[in-house]
Amino acid sequence: MAYQHTIHQQVYRFNDLKDLLAKATPFRTGDALAGICAASYEERVAAQITLADVPLKTFLNETVIPYETDEITRLIIDSHNSQAFQPIAHLTTGEFRDWLLNEETDGLVLQQLKMGITPEMAAAVSKLMRNQDLIAVAKKCEVVTCFRNTIGLKGHLSTRLQPNHPTDDPKGIAASIIDGLLYGSGDAVIGINPATDSPAGVMNLLNLIDTVRQQFDIPTQSCVLSHITTTIGLINSGAPVDLCFQSIAGTQQTNTSFGVNLALLDEAYDATLSLNRGTKGNNVMYFETGQGSSLSANAHHGVDQQTCEARAYSVARKYNPLLVNTVVGFIGPEYLYDGKQIIRAALEDHFCGKLLGLPMGVDICYTNHAEADQDDMDNLLTLLGVAGCNFIMGIPGSDDIMLNYQSTSFHDALYLRKVLGLRPAPEFEQWLIKQGITDEKGKLAQTQLMTRMIDHLF
C-alpha cells in the first residue's frame, strides 16, 4: 500500500512500507549506495511524519519481503505472539515511541512485550527516535544470559577477550590471552577469529583455550569463530565446543551467501546443546551481525540496512543466544561513512536488539578506510556504557592484528567500568579478586598469576 504526505504543496509519495522505512532512515552511505534513501532532508522528515502515523498492526499485515519467498519473514510472522502484542496493539508507530519513554514502561513491561514486537516495528520506531531516546529505552531493558557465568545484569559490563593472531600461532594467541586476563578481560567469552577455517587448526585453538580455562578454573567460556559447518564437524569429532558461532543476517538470501539457513542453525543449536557444557545456564549460541551485510551480498530486496539488521535479530532470538554482537564499524565507509553514522547505527542496533529481547553487545570499531578515529570510539563507548550494553570487545591496544581493524582495548573497558561504576560478570569478578588481579573495587593489583600462566603456556 502507498503512503503520502504533503509539505507546502510538495506531495511526498512512498510506494510501500519498505520505501517509507528506507526514506525515514537517518542518512547513511549504505542506503544511498542502494539507491533507496530520501532525496532531501525534507523528504526524510516527511517520511518520518508519515511513519509516525502508521499503526503497529500494519507491520503484521504488510511484510517488507514476501512471506512466500523468505524464511525469515515466515519466522517473524509465525513467531509473533499476539497476546504479548496486546498492550501496544492500539498504538501507531509514533505513539509507540512516546509509550516506550513513559515512566510506567519499565524493564518488566518490556520483557513481557518482546515476542509481540516484530523486527520491523523495532526498526520503524528507532527511526523516529533521537540518540538519547535509543539510550533511555535500551537502558530499561535487562537481558541476562548464562553459560559458566552471568552476563547482562544491570550495573555490569562484560568483555569478549579477542586474542587474534594473523597465523593462529598458539604462543602468540596465548600471549594476548594472558595480557587480557591480567587486565580483567574475558568474562563474556574468550573468542578467537581463526585466520583460516581449517578444522584441525580450529581444534588446536579450542584445546588451547579450554586447557587454560580448566587449569586456572576461570568462570568463562571459549569460542573459535569458525563457520557453523566447521563447528558441527568439530562437535561430531569430540572437540571441546562451548559456544557455537555464526554470522547471520536479516534476509534468507544473505544467509545463503554466508552458507547458512535456519535448518542448519537448528542442527547446530541442537548439537551444541547436547554437549551440555554450561554450568550456570544453557545459552550456547554466539551470533554476529552488522548493518550493510545484505546490501554487501546484493540480497537486501530494497529494504534499508537498519531494517535488514533488525530482522537478523529475529533469527538470533530463535536460539536463545548467550551473546549477540553487532560489529558495527567493520563493514566500511560505503555503508557507514564516518563516526557520526557508526555511532547512530550502534545505538540503533543496541536498542532494537534489547527491545527484541537479545543480550546485545557491540564491537565498537572502525576500519582504516572509514572517516573515524579513537575519539569517535570513545564517544560511542561511553554512550553504550550509559545505555547498558551487555559486552564490548577487549583487544590488546585496540589493534586487531588479524582482522585489520580497531576495536576497544582492555584499557577501554577499565575506563568505562571506572567512570560509570560498572563491574564484570559476578562469577568472573570473584575470580579476578581471588587471583589478585583486581581488588574489591576493580582496581588492578599486582598478581602472582602471571608467572603461573607463563609457566603453564610457554
Place this chain on the structure above:
Amino acid sequence: MEKREPAAVKINDPWNSLKQFTDARIALGRAGSSIPLKQELEFKLAHAHARDAVYSLLNNEHLIKAISPLDLPLLQLHSQAGNRQQYLQRPDLGRLLDNTSSQLVKDYANANDICIILADGLSAGAINDHAAELLENLIPLLKGVNYKLSPICLAGQARVAIGDEIAYGLQAKFSVVLIGERPGLSAADSIGAYLTYYPKPGLTDESRNCVSNIRKQGLSFHLAAEKIFYLIQEAFKRKLSGVELKDNAGLLDS
C-alpha cells in the same frame, strides 16, 4: 624533612617478555588504567600509515618489470571506479570492468585453467611490494602440474568480485585474486588470496576460499603459495570452492 620519591606516573607490565610471541599491542603498561601516552602516540602514527596506504596507487610500471621473469603475458585493466573517493563509496563500480578493459579481456579469451589477478583493493602498496615474490613461489607449483595459465591481470581500483568478470571473460576455469587487504595498524601491506572455481559474474562469498594475511611477518609467501596450490588442487578434484571446501592440509600433516 625526609624527601619522598614521587609515585610513578606510569606503571609497566611485568610480562614484557611475551612480546616476542606476537605483534599484538600487549604489555602496554598503564597510566591509571589508561594507555600511557608513548604507546598512544605509537598507535596514532600507525593509524596515519594505514590511512596513507588506503590512498596508495598501483605501480604498474614497477609490477610489469618485477614479474617479467615469470614469462607470462600481462593485461592492464581498470574498474569502473574513476578514483579512490568513488571507489570507497561505490564498491559496485569496483567490481565491474570499464569498457576498454572488458574489450581487452574478450580479445584474450582462450580456454585455460587458472587466471591470476593482481588487484589494488585497499592497499595498492601490498601488491606493489609483495605480489611478485608470492607469484615466484606460486607459478612454479602450478606449472609443475601443467595447469594452463591465462595472462596475469593487473586491475586498478578493483574489488575481489572483479575477478569473476575477468576470469569468466578470459574463459578460465579458476580464478586467483591477489588483493591488497584492508590495512591494519601493524600491517598495512598484507595480501589476501581469493580462490573461486568456475568464476562467473554474480557469485558471492560462499563460493570462494580465502587465504589471508599474506606478508613477510604473517603467512609467508612460500607457505601461502603452498596453501593456495593445495586448495586449487582440491577444488579441481572436488569440482567446487567455498564453504564446502575445507582446508584440511593441517590434518594431513599431523
